[in-house]
Structure formats: C-alpha cells, structure tokens
Amino acid sequence: MRPEPASGKNLPEDVAEFRDVIEVLTASPPPPVDDLAPRVLSRIRRRRMQRRVVLTGLVACAVGFLAWPPWEGPDLTLGQKARVSAADDWQQPESPSPSSFALMPADPRSSSTALRDVGSLETSLAMAREWLIRHQHPDGGWESIEGRPSSYRVGATSLAMLALMVDSPDDAVAEALRRARDFLVSNRQADGLFGPAITGSAYNHALACLALARLEALLPSDRQGAEALHRGLSLLARGQHADGGWGYFREGAEPNTGVTVWVLEALLEAERAGITGFTKEIERGIAWLERAISTDGRAGYRRAGDFPNGPETLTAAVAACLLKSKRAPSPLVARMIERVRADATHFEVFDYYRCFFQSAALAAVPEGVGDWESLVATVQSLQETSGDDAGSWPPIDRWSRAGGRAYSTAMAVLALRSL
Amino acid sequence: MAQAPDEASREEWAWLSRAAHGDDEAFASLVRRYQGRLMNFFARLGDQGHAEDLVQETFMRLYRNRKRARPDARFTTYLHTLAHRVWVDHVRRSTRRADALARAGRDPLLVHPGGVPVPGGGRIDADRLLARLSPEHREAIVCVILEGLEYGEAAVVLGVPEGTVKSRVHYALRHLRQFIDGKEPVP
16 A cells, blocks of 8 residues: 555645645655565564563462462472472473563563563574674684684684573574584583683683573583583582682682672572582582672772772672672672662663673662563664664674673673673 | 544455464455555654564564454554554664664664665755754654544654644644744754
8 A cells, every 4th residue: 555645635734735745755766665564574473482582481380289289388488399309300491481480570570661661672693693693703712802813713603502592492492502502512621611711710610601501491401511500619619718709710819709699590590400519619609699799789890999980880790790699698698689780770881791790789679670671672773773783782792702792692681691 | 533434444444354263365355455655654753674574573573462462543543553652662772772882883874764864965855855854853744744533643652732733743844834934054
C-alpha cells in the first residue's frame, strides 16, 4: 500500500492555503524497501522457540517446587535446592536456565518496566548472539583484537562463552559452546593454566574456569572439559595467598580485589554446578574482600582505602560477589549498594567492566531496580544496529584495548542479563 | 475523534486476528501492505539509516500485541501509534547512546538521529524542509500531511489533544512557507 499523503482530496481545509508547501513535502518519493516479511516472520519464529524453552524451564521449576516444597526443608532456598540437586547427579544439567530464573518474583528484572521492555531487550540479545556466533574463529576461540596476536584470547573466549550462556542454548549456540570448550582445553600449559603464562594470566585462567563451570550446568558434561576445569580450580585454590586473597600470578604480587573477585566468581560457579571441595577457599576469600571494604561502603584495591583507579568498579564488583555468595553481613552490603546506586547514575567515563558489576549488584536487590533499568538502557543504547558490526558493542572503554569487540560485546550482554 | 474502521481496515484487523490464531501468512500480508508506508514514516521523521530496523521493531510489537489489540479504530491508527512509540524509544536510546559515547570521548553527532548531515545542494526537498522543524512539529506534519491521518487519529498516535495537533501542523506549515519564501536564512 502506497502512502496516502494529504496533498490530494483529503487535505485538511484549514491548511489549504499552504498547498505549495505541501506539494514540496509530498513530492519526494518514499525510500525503497525490500520485502521485510520473511525477516519479520523469521524473528517471530525464533521468539516462539525461545518462549517454548523458557516455558519448559518454568514447568521444570514448578515440578521441582511441588516435589520438594520449601516447608519440608526450611533451611534451603529454591536456588540452593537446585544446586544440591545438581550436586547429586554430576551428569545431570541444572534444569532452570538463567532466563527462567529472570521471571521469578524476587528478581527485579520482573518489574513492570523490565517486562515492558523485554521485547527490545530480547532483540538486542538475539542480535548479539548472532554477532558472537558469526565471529567465532575456526579454532573455536574469539579474537580479543582482530588481526593482531593477543595474550588474552582465552579471556575473550571465556567472556564470549558466558555471553552465549545467558539464555538456554539452541543448537547453534550449543555447538559454538562445545567448540569454545575445546579451544580452552587445548590452550593450557602443562600445569593446567589456561592461556599463556603472563602477568595477566589470573584473568584468563579465572574466566576460563568460570565459563567451564557454568557450561557444566548447561550442557552434558565432557570428560576432557571436566578434567581441565578440575585442574584449573585446583590451581586457583593453590594460588590463594595466606591472607585469603588472590593476586597476579607472579612472584611477590600482592592480592588485589579485581583478581580475588574473578577467582571467587569461578569457585562460586563451580559450587553452584555441584563441584565440592572449595568451601574453605571461598570463605577465606570472602573474608579478605570484607576486610577491603571501608566503613563508608567503598571497596579498596589491595586493602581498604586503596583506590589507584577509583572505588566505583571495585565497590560494585565486591558488592555483586558478596551478594552472589550469600555469605556477607547485610548491613555491609546495604552500605555498598547505596554507593553503587549513586555511582551508577553519576559517571564520568563509560566503562563496560564497571557497568557489568553494577548491573549484577543492582539487579540483586529490590531497591536497585530503578537505577538498574537506567543502567541497562544506557548499555543497550550503545549496541551497533547496522552494518557488519550489527549486534556488537563498540570497543570504546579503557579495557577494550586488551579485549577488543568480543570483550565489549560480551560484557554488554552480561550487563543486560545482570549475570 | 478516531475514525471507525473502513473496509480495508476491517480486512487488516481480520488478518491480525488470524495471526493471533497462528496464521503467519496473514501477518506477512500486514507486513507487506504497510512496510513501505512505515519506511516512509521513519525516514521522514529523520532517521532513514535505521528506518528498516524500526519498521521491523514496529511489526514485532504489533505481533506481541496481536491478542490484546481491539478493532475500535482504523488499523492504520493503531499501527502508527505503535510506530510512534518505537520512534520515541529510538530517540531516547539514541540520546543515551550519544551521551555515553560523548563520555567515552566519541562524537555523539555520528549516532544521533538527525545528526548526520543531510547531503544535497540547493534543491529544496522534503527532508531539507522537515529538518527545519522541531521534533514535535515534524511528527505532526509527518502524521497529517505525509501519512494522511485525520487530526483525531494523529492525536491518538502522538498522545496529545486534537487541538494541539492542529496548531502544530499550522505553525509548522507557516514556518516552512517563510523558509521557502526566503524570509528565513538558509542554514
């Protein structure tokens, strides 16, 4: 149907005097358009498939709830039961996907605004998923910097894997994840270290362990992947300092908050996947983090009050980690959340890394909903929507120099899903 | 006042109803009938570069609302209301993006809708004319003059009183007349 400009018989009477202006306005031909129906229908069908997967997860949740109601086990939450269930059967993947948990009432993402915007958020995530799959290399990894050798391919690959795991995987995503797992397994040192032995190994290694641990709960276990993960986790445990923190993998390096948070994320994810044996390390690590927090709720880098790059990212990272661990005293976390809320709405320089942690912290507490929505909208707004980079996020922050577009895209996706 | 559904509109509502019962081809018919018109809508509002994405997003919203939509107005009014909301969200997103990019040291004009310089020489065309208008006046002109909506329908689409639409159209046209007559300097 062609447009029906008002220049003809249906021109409003009160503007007839402007007929000449209207003629200019309506003289330009409309822009050409391809048939969009196949593309729209394809999106609709993909969305239908995703809904089926989420509904299946919810049904599984409901069945689990009925089979094991909370009043029969007051010491366990539903999430803990899911973890116990996964621990009982190593081969059995944990049934509810992150996306199905997102619909649970305790999650602020189920607020009215989040539901109202869920369509465009899903579109963003679908586009990101397609970009990530399109840019996976034949060896299963992702480039941190396209066209240049980089020491952080393992880290970029692990982050891309985490981004692909924010929703239940379809066949294409599952295949990409299997290939990425093979890439990580084949990129190890003799002692089990993922990636090259460099100063920044701690990040590569902790991220690889985190990605493989999450994969354990999502796809059927793979013997080589499980073995690599266990060796990797043991290496992390051995690298813990006497005071409970973790630092760069080099002689004389002090523990720091950045590395400690990522190692704890990996150990907590392993615990969630039912891998036992690291409780003591987790608790000592949490205690180290708590000591790095000032009374005003800000987290330091090597100790409380130490802010070589500012306190915002560290505070958000520690808050998110403590909330995830469910082991921290609530007054302390409440003070940190106040800080995170203020930092999330007043920032000087955009930073995916900080946004990721802020999003995770804000999404975990009811009072953070409004700031979380605003933060997520900002991150979402940066997504490329046309050209070869459509679906990705531009590598514009200070860490993108090391991680490239795979890093910025993965961090943005994780920020959108608050994981 | 919104117009009652005419014959074409009744057919379109019927297609949407069939889509609500799983008939994808009926939905494809709606897409094919309105895709060109919506492309024009978004392009004239000021972002031809993203028009195709915005058209797709509008149809995705229509699909999500297929069971809730009530045929108590012309279908085109309903669809344009959705399209206008998609546009408002797009502008909001683009503003946030521009803000975030500016904070990251990038030039926000590169991504802001309407911020991309319009090519062309001295010839006056619709885009150059529309670029002279404020966003509110431009929306009113696009709805009433280019899309052919009644004032009442445009009021529903834009979420403002009918009288406001009338005055915006009138002042916008008067402003453009002054521009064409050379009473206002070319930028």
